[in-house]
Amino acid sequence: MGDYAYAAPATVDSTVELLSSSASSGTRTQVLAGGTDVLVQMRSIDRGPRLIVDVKQLAETNVLSIGEDEIYIGAAIASAILNENAELKSKLPGLIESADLIGSTQIQGRATIGGNLCNSSPAGDTIPALIANSAVCHIVGADGERDVPVEDFVTGVGTNCMADHEFLLGLRVPAPKGNTGDAYLRFIPRTEMDIAVAGAGVRVTLDDSGTCTAARVGIGAVAPTPLLVPEAGDALIGTQVDEEALNAAAAACSAAASPITDKRGTVEYRIKVVGVLCKRAGAIARDRAKAR
Amino acid sequence: MAKVHVSTTVNGQPMDVLVEPNDSLLDTLRDGLGLTGTKEGCATGDCGACSVMLDGRLVCSCLVLGAEAEGKTIDTIEGVADGDGLHVVQQKFLEHAALQCGICTPGFIVAAKALLERDPNPDETTIRYWLAGNLCRCTGYDKIVRAVQDAANELASPA
Numbered sequence: 001m002g003d004y005a006y007a008a009p010a011t012v013d014s015t016v017e018l019l020s021s022s023a024s025s026g027t028r029t030q031v032l033a034g035g036t037d038v039l040v041q042m043r044s045i046d047r048g049p050r051l052i053v054d055v056k057q058l059a060e061t062n063v064l065s066i067g068e069d070e071i072y073i074g075a076a077i078a079s080a081i082l083n084e085n086a087e088l089k090s091k092l093p094g095l096i097e098s099a100d101l102i103g104s105t106q107i108q109g110r111a112t113i114g115g116n117l118c119n120s121s122p123a124g125d126t127i128p129a130l131i132a133n134s135a136v137c138h139i140v141g142a143d144g145e146r147d148v149p150v151e152d153f154v155t156g157v158g159t160n161c162m163a164d165h166e167f168l169l170g171l172r173v174p175a176p177k178g179n180t181g182d183a184y185l186r187f188i189p190r191t192e193m194d195i196a197v198a199g200a201g202v203r204v205t206l207d208d209s210g211t212c213t214a215a216r217v218g219i220g221a222v223a224p225t226p227l228l229v230p231e232a233g234d235a236l237i238g239t240q241v242d243e244e245a246l247n248a249a250a251a252a253c254s255a256a257a258s259p260i261t262d263k264r265g266t267v268e269y270r271i272k273v274v275g276v277l278c279k280r281a282g283a284i285a286r287d288r289a290k291a292r
Numbered sequence: 293m294a295k296v297h298v299s300t301t302v303n304g305q306p307m308d309v310l311v312e313p314n315d316s317l318l319d320t321l322r323d324g325l326g327l328t329g330t331k332e333g334c335a336t337g338d339c340g341a342c343s344v345m346l347d348g349r350l351v352c353s354c355l356v357l358g359a360e361a362e363g364k365t366i367d368t369i370e371g372v373a374d375g376d377g378l379h380v381v382q383q384k385f386l387e388h389a390a391l392q393c394g395i396c397t398p399g400f401i402v403a404a405k406a407l408l409e410r411d412p413n414p415d416e417t418t419i420r421y422w423l424a425g426n427l428c429r430c431t432g433y434d435k436i437v438r439a440v441q442d443a444a445n446e447l448a449s450p451a
Contacts, residue, residue, distance in 0.1 A: 006296050006313035006359040032357075039355045040336045042314060052313060054360060080349065104425020105403065106340055109349040110356070192424055193338075 008054040012140055015055060016165060020142045022051055023164035029053050031167045033061070033076040034110035036103065037119045053167075060169050061114070066091065071175050072138075075114025075168040083108070092173060093288060094182030094201060094281070098129035101186060104193055114168050120154045120225075123196045127154065127226035129184040131218030132201035135173045141166030151218070151228035179206040181288025183281040186220070187273050189264070196221040197265040200253060200277035202285040204241060210290065212236045217249060217282075222257035222274045229256045232278060241286040249282055250275035300361040302327065303371030311358035318342045320358030321368060329369040329398050333427070340426035343399035344368050350406045352425075369398035372405060381405050381443045388439035392430035400426045404440045413444055 009015040022029045028050035032038055038052075055061050061076035066087055073082065079099040082088060089096045099113050102125050116126045117137070130150040137148045142165040150171070153160050162168070176182070186199035199220035205213050217232035231252035239245035259270035295310040302325060309324040316335075321327045321344070333341035335354045342353040345367035372379045381404050384390070391397040400423065407414060407422045414422065419440050420433070428436060 003294070004313040005294055006357065008359075008362070034355075035357065035360070036337055036355050039316065039357070043335060049314075052357070052359075054357075056360075078349070103337070104340065105406075105422050106343055106350050106352040106425045107337055107355075109346070109351045192421070 004049045005051045006054065007051060008057050010057070012058060012060050012169070015053060015058065015167065016140060016142055018051075018053060019167065020165040027051050029164065031055055031118070033115040033118070034078060034112045035115075036107050036111045037115060055167055063170060064088070067175060069175055071173040072170055073113055073173065074170045075118075076112050077114075078109055079111050079113065080105075080108040082113070091176055092133065092182060094184045094203065094285065095126065095129045095133055095135075095173070098126045098184035098186075098199075098201065101125050101184075101192070113171060117150065117153065117171070118160060118162070118168055120156075120158050120160045122157055122224055122226065123199070123221035124154075124226065125184070125186055125196055125199055125220065128199050128201035128218030128220040129182065130171065130173070130201075131226060131228050132184070132203040132216045133173050133182055134203075134216060135171045138169045138172055139166050140169050145169075147172065151226075154225040157224050176203075176292075177205070179208075179289040179292045180204070180214075181285045181290075181292065183284035183288065185277045185281040185284070187277060195264065198222050198257075198259070198270045198274040198277055200274055200281045202236075202249075202278065202281040204236060204282065204285045204289050206241070206286070206289045210240050212239055212241050212245075212286075215241075215249075217253060217278055219253050219257065219274050219278065222259040222270050224258075227256055229253050229278075231256065236282065241282060246279040246282045250279040253278040296359040296362075298359060298362045300363065301365045303367055309358070313357070313359060315358040316354050317344070317346075317356040317358050317361055317366070318353040320361065321353060321366075324358065327368055327370050331395050331398055333395065333399075338425075338427070339396070339399075340403060340423075341396050341399040343402045343426065345402065345406060350403055367402075369402055372401060379405065380446050381408065381440070384439040384443040384446065385436070388435045388442065390431060390435040390439035391428075396426060396428045396430075400428065400436055404436075404443065407440070408444055408447060412447060414440075416441070 182203040186196040188194035215236035235248035254275040333339035
């Protein structure tokens, strides 16, 4: 096996070419965005040499567009930049909060939503919020471009659906219309800078009478992958997102959870807390939707 | 291993350096450029001792590759003082005894300076959250927070 190497290709095509030729020659590659997970892993878990392919310099991974129907978030945009964008924050407050929760000021200056997704941790904070928002991964590779819903992207602990010749360009998020609101909450034992014990993201749309017409719930850190919980969304649709409906959604989240016991929490605790988080995030999303 | 040639600007000076592809920016600053003011604490982005400004943004230099510095502007602790004149944040750290062993101090000063440039009048909560990624095992943080508050006051109305 060869040595480490670093490349920052200038175009998407040359990036795909490099990833493809490396895959066929048996050279290991590591796509690099903000590096806040990758560099730590390079030093601790996996010290094996590889070709580091930096995709941060590409114009396409830095696109941030807020359209009538779609909000596009380039995969390599640092969380601090997203958080400083007032329009984006007002449209998707829950998603931006989920990114802002991750790490310190220093981490925020580098970490990206795309990287959080591609790291594919069960506890990745942005993933339940992306799922709740029906976000879609915009992937490019040797076979061209393809779109994959976020809930289908992560395939296991630290693994995802992308082939060696593919990388993530950005995320397509349906723009919130009418009375739509989102929220993400996680539980950690400290006030900040920790890994979620459990997390829940909720997005709801209400009609003029306050009745819920659409709802999606994503949960994290309670299964090998972040999960879409259709039963939780269904429990909110057709209701006023009141106490009873939120309790039903919470029960659906607890039922969908299949967590492990580790130093952060036990199976029983996580099952309970993920429901509580869904209920609280649902109430915040509802209030945000009403305030629109 | 093929070294990478990097052209970058450090504390206003254009610099050229050869780096190993897996060197961190911290390695490059300390071992490649001899700028040892930036410290290594944890090397996993938790402690903030290696804080530097990269294109005007506060980052942990242990979580950036040296190769990523190509074409970028880096500001380190060595560029904070103006010749022999200490920056007000440095002066206040001295006056408030906001350091003991000193390993975390360059990171705290770079981070606190970045905060005051964004928010000249931060409240205590803002200061504590902004500096939450800088760990100090000596002071208990209180003196550091007081030093930053006093630096903000000094900048608002110079004595």
